[in-house]
Amino acid sequence: MPYAFSREEANTAIKNVRNLIQKYFKENGLTYAVFGKSEGLDSSVIAGLLGDIEGIKPIGVIMPCESDLETERIARVVLDHFKIPWIKVDLTKEYHYLMGHYYSSEGIHGQLSHILKHYNDPHLLKDLPHKKSKAAGNIKVRLRMVTLYHIAQLTGGLVVSTDNLSELWMGFWTLNGDVGDLSPIQYVWKGLEEYTIAEALGVPKDSIDAVPTDGLDVLPGGTDEDQLGLPYQDLDKVIVALLQNNFNGNGKWDGDRVAAMSEQIAAQLGYSPAKISHVARQMKNTHFKRNWPKAFKRSEIGLQEVDNIKL
Numbered sequence: 425m426p427y428a429f430s431r432e433e434a435n436t437a438i439k440n441v442r443n444l445i446q447k448y449f450k451e452n453g454l455t456y457a458v459f460g461k462s463e464g465l466d467s468s469v470i471a472g473l474l475g476d477i478e479g480i481k482p483i484g485v486i487m488p489c490e491s492d493l494e495t496e497r498i499a500r501v502v503l504d505h506f507k508i509p510w511i512k513v514d515l516t517k518e519y520h521y522l523m524g525h526y527y528s529s530e531g532i533h534g535q536l537s538h539i540l541k542h543y544n545d546p547h548l549l550k551d552l553p554h555k556k557s558k559a560a561g562n563i564k565v566r567l568r569m570v571t572l573y574h575i576a577q578l579t580g581g582l583v584v585s586t587d588n589l590s591e592l593w594m595g596f597w598t599l600n601g602d603v604g605d606l607s608p609i610q611y612v613w614k615g616l617e618e619y620t621i622a623e624a625l626g627v628p629k630d631s632i633d634a635v636p637t638d639g640l641d642v643l644p645g646g647t648d649e650d651q652l653g654l655p656y657q658d659l660d661k662v663i664v665a666l667l668q669n670n671f672n673g674n675g676k677w678d679g680d681r682v683a684a685m686s687e688q689i690a691a692q693l694g695y696s697p698a699k700i701s702h703v704a705r706q707m708k709n710t711h712f713k714r715n716w717p718k719a720f721k722r723s724e725i726g727l728q729e730v731d732n733i734k735l
Contacts, residue, residue, distance in 0.1 A: 427664075429617045434624040437617075438473065441608050446477050448606060456581025457482045458572050459604075461510065463498035463634045465622055466586040466609065472625030473608055474584065475506030482584075484510035485575060487568045489519050491639065498630045505628050511575065515567045522563060561638065565601030572604065582606055590614040590656055593663045593673075594703070595710020596638075596648070613664075615656030653702040658695065662703045665689045673707035673714075682708075 449455070457474050461467045461484040474482035484503040488496055496512075503510045526532045533552070540549040572583045583604030589611050591597055612618050614636075622632050636648040636656065649655050654662065669685050671677060677685075686700035693700075712718070722729060 427616060429620050431620060431624055434617070434620045437612070437621060438624060441473055442477050445473065445606070445608055446479060449477075449480055454580070454582055455479070455481050456576070456579035457584050457606075458485060458576045458579065458581050459483075459584040459586060460485050460487055460568055460572055461499045461503055462486075462639050463495040463502075463631055464586075464636060464639070465614070465618060465627070465631060465634070466588055467499075468502045468627045468631040469609060469618060469622050469625060470584055470586050471502050471506045471508055472622070472627050475508050481581075482508045483575065483579070483581075484508045485568075485572055486510055486512045487515050487571055488512075489515040489564045489567065491516075495639065498628075498634060501628050502631050505626075513571050515564070515571065518567055519564055522567075523560060562598045562601060564639075565598040569601050569604070576605075584608065585610065588612050588614040588618055590660055590663065592714065593667075594652055594659070594706050595713045596652065597713070599713060599716060613656075613660045615658070615660040616664075652706070653699055654695070658693075659703065661693055662689065662695065662700055663707070665693060666700075666704055666707065671704060671707070673704075673709075673711035675708070675711070677704075677708070 445457075449457070457480055459467060459470050459474070459482065461471060467484075471482070471484060474480060484499070486496055486499045486503075500510070528534075537549060537552070540546075540552075569583070575581075576583050583606075585602065585604040585607040587597055587602055587607055587610050589609075590613055592610055597603065609618065609621075612621065619632065637646070638648060638651065652659055666672075666685070666689065669689070671682070671685060682701060682704050683697070686697040686704060689695075689700045690697040
């Protein structure tokens, strides 16, 4: 029987997550939970979870950055619904300043171009304009994280992440930009489970119905589906099928094996092999993000283990 996540299971998950959050805060002497709030489902679920935990004081932070006004409206609706106080920090000017500085004649772009010519890398030099949109989107994310951590430092609190399991496996987040100190829903499938959890929490319909986007305009006017290749409900099924076939994006799979597996899963789920291959390729290309930061052990470097050091 196909996986179906029930309202009863959602209520159990909500209770468990809240208990785990409360336990973590109590064990670490914490009170304030700071999180970024957009119009999206993930941050709305976090708001719903944090809005009803004894001993925890959540603070929502709305951070427009060239954002649609509807985004801010829905964010406010959700925060007010869960009675969570919020701060608004418009980062548009800061973003424009950085972009203007980076792309001035004396900025990063000109100097980097000179270095790439030095290294005789014409392909990367030619590709720089195409990389600009995604790189610019990452600046927005990191500006927001700087803001969240500043508020957390002022309150002696921590930053609560809004990432989910679907995004984790697709590498659909920004290193040092999206992930904070505590990730309550990082192991929750967005398409298969999170919408049911949102409904059980009473998340306002405006947020549940909002079309998922990265909020960064990496693809102007684009949605998550445009970047991921499938809507979350279908994407999750493909990722689960890949994982059940022992594919997790590591380098042990060659092209022929991936193609054969994609054909098999396509027949099983009814999606095109190209869609399956796209998801597999994305998981492979972002494998490093799920294993960061990469650190070399003392034994690998040739240094003595700590227990062997005589003082």
